[in-house]
Amino acid sequence: MKKKLIMPVALSSALLLGAVPMSSVFANSDSASVSSVQAQKKWNENANVPFFVKEKHAQKFSASNSTNAVNYLKKNETKTKVKNPDKNLKVKNVAKDELGMTHVRFNQAVNGVPVEGSEVVVHFNKENEVVGVNGRVNQTLVEEPVNTTASIGAEEALQIAKSSVNAPSEFTYEPTAELVVYPFEGKNYTAYKANVNFMGDAPGNWFVFVDANTGAVIDKYNGIMHxxxxxxxxxxxxxxxxxxxxxxxxxxxxxxxxxxxxxxxxxxxxxxxxxxxxxxxxxxxxxxxxxxxxxxxxxxxxxxxxxxxxxxxxxxxxxxxxxxxxxxxxxxxxxxxxxxxxxxxxxxxxxxxxxxxxxxxxxxxxxxxxxxxxxxxxxxxxxVISKTANLQYRNQSGALNESIADIFGALVDDSDWEMGEDIMAPAAKADGVTRLRSLSDPNSVVVSNAQRAAYATDDRKVYPDHMDEFYDMPLNVDNGGVHVNSSITNHAAYLIGQEIGREALGKIFYRALMVYLTSTSDFSDARVAVVQSAIDLYGEDSAETVAVNEGFDAVGIYASTNE
Structure with a gap:
């Protein structure tokens, strides 16, 4: 087989595994460069209200497609809380899986402008019956519509975004700007979501939200995972x-x-x-x-x-x-x-x-x-995550992003349930730092001082293995604890794997990633997604489903649904 070997013209985009001060965890090297203003801001979680509806009596349609998905949502507005779906949803993709199920994924939209973090997924079985729907919707947009007219152009927004992150002149790929509705600090903004990606001493995959009317930077975060x-x-x-x-x-x-x-x-x-x-x-x-x-x-x-x-x-x-x-x-x-x-x-x-x-x-x-x-x-x-659920790299959704990466790291390198044991230098090992994270025993690994110092309010020093030990961190510390708190869902996966084996664990988590998780899913959403994936694959009363429920129970992650 012959092919042309072509060098890419420029280096590309980024999700950071981690800058590593001693005892760190594949942590974000650019956390210190986030503005101090950002540290005081909070993602408007209340704007994206999660739901997961399972149909006890499946509703049958002529075909599994986006039109019938909208028809289902129109008939079931009370259950799903998705108002006027024909006007407020925009088809993102339609995918059929190995079980014969079809999943229609929508973005919530205002006048065709997508709402950041708001997605709805309708699930058909192979008989063209809707068996469930899940996602997050921005309820505030129903009562308070936002004007989606932009006063500035995408190019001007890009220049503002580049300046806000001190971007160099050389980019890994051409910066982009997309008009979105952005819920933040209790308000819905019409904004440009700019993506600026560069390498160098401090690589960046910045997402910057620029007010489309005033030009002000509303929010920004570095999504390099690198x-x-x-x-x-x-x-x-x-x-x-x-x-x-x-x-x-x-x-x-x-x-x-x-x-x-x-x-x-x-x-x-x-x-x-x-x-x-x-x-x-x-x-x-x-x-x-x-x-x-x-x-x-x-x-x-x-x-x-x-x-x-x-x-x-x-x-x-x-x-x-x-x-x-x-x-x-x-x-x-x-x-x-x-x-x-x-x-x-x-x-x-x-x-x-x-x-x-x-x-x-x-x-x-x-x-x-x-x-x-x-x-x-x-x-x-x-x-893989960026091409599927595309979990936002901040707070709990970012911790899920890191956790799923760790889980599959441990599934591929199946010699143990540790992360990073093969990259530690002799001096680190001599100091007792033999790996970066442990899925089997998170508490056995020390969290770096750099990650704790800015916010920890107690004397904890180790990775958490239960929600009682969750680190509530601001965005300028580990993007809101994406590496530190990932160990909670890591440990749930380990406990599940001990009961059902690595192969079944991988199939269940992969399905959850492909089918049910959305960009702003939190730990509770993850439990619902993983449990439903186990049910899809093995049955509601299966040992696999029981193990998944028990694994999440053991780490204090409980589901909140509106079934």
Whole structure:
């Protein structure tokens, strides 16, 4: 199979795994750069009211489509609280799953302008019967309509957004601005949602909400979670810890240097490729190149980070394909790209919205972060999340984002229920820091001082394993506790997995992510979504469903529905 190996013109977007002060947790390195004003603001949770309706007597339609989904909602406004759905909803997508069910996902909209964080999903069974509907709706817009006219243009809003985050001149991809209705601080704004993404010393995947009438910045948060003809063949390499790796590499004919071998894998049908790049530790995206060598054997010390990144990417790809029938992160065969040797002594790895980036570590706390299969799986799962539920990277929805990434990290790297044990440097281990998080025993891992200092009101020092231990943090500390509080749902997943096994756990959580979770889902929503997924797959009275309920009970996460 032959393909053209094409370097992307510029580096791409970002969701940070974490900047890591000692004892940290894949934490957001840019939290300190969020304005002090933002720290005092609160996301208007009351604007998005959750609901989950299960039909005891399914309503049958002629077909499972968006028209009939709207017809159902019109007939059941009292149950769902979705008023005038034909006017106030905009179709986002329609998807059919492996059980034969069809799921119609809508955005709430005002005059066709989407409402940020408000989604409704109608679920049909294979007999074209509506069996449930869930999501969040902004009730305030029903009584108090918002004027969606914009006084400023998208380009002006982009300039304001760029300035507000001190963006450099080089972007990973072209910044975008979309007109939305944005509920914040008890008010609904007509705003531009700008996305500004860049690399550098402080990578950013900023979402900035600019008032479409005054130009004021309402809110912002950093969502970083961070040729010639070729022919793919087999190669080998040594990983960071010296493990022998069998690789898929490509023979490349270069005009000046002759035949070389690239860490570029085009052996998988319907996949655009698995490609690993060398960022060269120089801080300049323009110098990044596909990682190459003079032979198909990659065994030098410099090669090792790239070998593991390339090998682990294929392992994660195979997991999602074999276990869930998902072809790459977007489900449609997008290229899986990794960048290694990023920055100087960079204690971080991140998914940037389009690819993975790995630092080499400082040798004191971390070694090369690409050494961890669970790290790769965590980062790539962020990519899957961004293409499915797209959980907002803040507060409880952000903690769910991190938790689901951890859960699949532990499912792919199934040797234990720990995160990050393979990337710790000898000095960190000597200090007793042997991993970053534990799904089995969250309380055994210490939370960093940097994460606690700004807000903790007691002497707690460890990750929570129950809602009684939840850290209530402002947005400028770990984006509202996205890493710290993720351990609560992590522990629920571990307890469930102990009862039903990893395979069933993965299927249930994957279905919840694909079908039921929405961008602003919180922990209570997650319980409802995971329980319903277990019921769909195994039945209401199954051992799997019982285990899911007991797992969430054990960590103090209870469902609030309007059934």
């Amino acid at each position: 040729a010639d003809e070729i022919k793919t063949q087999k190669g080998v390499g040594l990983g960071v810890h010296g493990a022998h790796r069998e690789l898929h590499v490509s023979r490349v004919k270069e005009p000046k240097s002759g035949t070389q071998f690239a860490l570029a894998d085009f052996s998988h049908p319907n996949l655009e490729g698995i490609i690993t790049y060398d960022a060269k530790n120089d801080g300049s995206a323009s110098n990044d190149t596909v990682f190459t060598g003079n032979s198909a054997s990659f065994k030098s010390d410099y090669d090792r980070a790239a070998v593991d990144a390339h090998y682990n990417s294929e392992k994660v790809y195979e997991y999602f394909l074999n276990e869930h029938g998902r072809n790459s992160l977007d489900g449609e065969g997008m290229a899986i790209q990794s960048f290694v040797h990023y920055g100087q002594d960079y204690n971080n790895a991140f998914w940037n919205g389009r690819w993975m980036t790995y630092g080499d570590g400082d040798g004191e706390f971390f070694i090369s972060l690409s050494a961890g299969l669970d790290v790769a799986a965590h980062e790539m799962t962020h990519g």
